[in-house]
Amino acid sequence: MLLSWDWLRDFVDIKCNDIKGFCEAMTMSGSKVESFEVLGQEIQNVVVGKIIKIKKHPDAEKLVICTVDIGAEEPLQIVTGATNVFESAVVPVACHNARLPGGVKIKKTKLRGVQSDGMLCSLKELGLQLCDFPYAQEDGILILKEDVHVGEDILTALKLKDIVIDFEITSNRPDCLSVLGLAREAAATYNIAIKEPMFNVKQFEDVKGKLDIKEVSEVLCKRYMLHEISDVQVSYSPLWLRARLKAVGIRPVNNIVDITNYVMIELGQPMHAFDADKVEGAICVRRAH
C-alpha cells in the first residue's frame, strides 16, 4: 500500500521533520514500512516562467529567442527550438545550474552566438508523462494551464514534492488499505487527533427507472449502491488530484475515473463509474463463472 505523505496530512497533523522516525514508529505499532521515497529530489532550480517576447534567432532558422519573466529583476533570455511557444505562455524554466531527472545539468551557454540563460522544459525533461498533464503537447514545451505564479518553484507549482511510503499490510488489516485507515494508525501511534472526513450528503431523488440493480449475490456483496450523476463534463482532473494519484502509482485518466480511484484510495471504498448511455439492462452482481 503506497501512502502519500501530503495526502495523509489531510487527516492527521504530523510534522515532516523526521520521515525515518515516522516509518519506524509506524512499523513498531504494527504497520510495517517497507520503504519510502522522497519525490522531486531530482529536480532543482526549475521555476515557473512567462514568455514575454519571442523573436527570431539571427543565425538559425529553427531557433527562436524568448524573453522569459521568472519573477526576478531581470528577465532571462532563452534560446529554444520548440515550435509550440508563444508570447504570454506560462512554462517551466530550468535556470542556470538547474538539475533535471536523469542527472541532467543545465548551464548558461551560447546557441549560435546568442546567449541562452537556461532551458524551457518539456514533459519528458521533467520526468513526467502525458497522463500527468493531458493537455500538454508531448514533444513540445509544457505550456502550463494551471493556476501557478511566475517565479514559483516548479516542484511546489506542479505539486511534484511529496514522500511516498510503502506499507506492508497484513491480510488481517484490510482496513489499513486506505489513506484514512493509515491515518487512524498514525493518529493512534502518535496519540493525536484524527480529522475524520465530513460527509454532507444531500437527499438525492430515486434513480430507479434510469439505471437499475438486480440480482446482487449477498454472499459476495453485502451492500451495492448505485447513483446516477448527470450533466457531467468529462475532462482532466485538477492538478492536486492528478498529483496525488500519480504519487501512489495510479495513472490519471479523466475526472470521472480519477475521482472513483481517488475516493477508493482515500476511504478504502471500491467504486466504479459506468457510462449510463452504454449500460443496457440492469446491473447484476454475481460470479463471472
Place this chain on the structure above:
Amino acid sequence: MKDIIEKIKDMAKKEINEASNIKVLEELRVKYLGKKGEITQKLKELSAVSAEFKPILGKLLNDVKRDIEELLAFQMETVRNLAMKEELEREKIDITIPGKRHVVGARHPLNIITNEIVRVFSSMGFSVVAGPEIEWEKYNFDMLNMPKNHPARDESDTFFISDELALRTQTSSVQARYMETHKPPIRIVSPGRVYRIDEIDATHSPMFHQIEGLIVEQGINMGHLKHTLDAFAKAFYGNETKTRFRPHHFQFTEPSAEMDMSCFNCGGAGCRVCKNEGWIELLGCGMVHPKVLDMCGINANEYTGFAFGMGLDRAAMQKFAINNLKLFFENDVRFLKQF
C-alpha cells in the same frame, strides 16, 4: 635295443629341457614313465630278452629311468621357481608412487546453518522431529487455522498433487502432526524443505528451507517467547545482538509478531546488508492460536504455547555473505568446499 633306449633317453632329455611349464612336464612324465610310458614299456619287454643281455639292458633302462626322473624333478623345480618369480614380479607394489587423492565432500552451508540452529535449541531442551514433504491439506492448512479461501491455499502458490495432497508450503505442518499425537509438554524444532510456486532468481526458489519451533506447556506466555528467541539470536549471531518484536499476522498464531535482529554487519548503524535500516528480519512467531490447539486435541484453557518459523536460506546467505541463492542448489564442489 640299446640304441633305441639311448634314443628315448636323448629325446626325453631334449623334451624335458624344453618344457616350460608344469603341465607339459607332467605330460612328459606320463609319456616316458607312466604305466604305458616308453621306458615302462621297454622294462616290460626285458622279459623277452636273452639272459645274457638282460642285466646290461636292465641296468641301462633303470639308469635312464632314474636320469629322467631326476631331470623331471629338476626341471619341475626350475619351472616352479620361474613361475613363482614371475608372479612375484607381477604382484610387486611400488610404494614410492604418490597416492591418488579422494575428493572429500564438505558440509553444505545450509546444513551448517541448520545444525548450528538445532544445536542452540537442543541446548534449551528442544527435540528435533521431522515431517513428510508431501503433506495432507489437513495438516498443511486446515489444522493451522487457514480458511478454505485463504490466498496462501491458491493453486498459483501451492504445488498440489491431488485435491488433498500438496508439497508442504511450510514446516508448520509438523506442528499439527506432532500435537495431534503427543501430549504437552511439547518442545520441538523441525527443520526441512518447503515448496511454493515461485520463479527462480537470486533470492527466490520454489524449494527452500525453514525451521519450525513449537512449545506447548502450562503457563507459556509471550514473555517466554521473547526470551527464548532473543536468547537464540544472541547464541547464534553473537552476544551483542539486539532483537525487536514487530506486530504481525499469521493465521495460526495470535498475537503474532516478526522478530528483527540488529544488523550483524553494521550493528544497527545502517549499511548495505540491512538496506540502511539497521535491522534484519529474522523470523515470524506468535502464541499458538487457541483454535489450532483445539483442533489438535489440546485443551486451550489448560495449555498455551508459542511457535516460530524461520527461513534458513536467507539466513545462510547473510551469514556466509552469499549473493545468489542458486549456488545452494548447484552443488558445485568448488563452492561447497569454501565452508
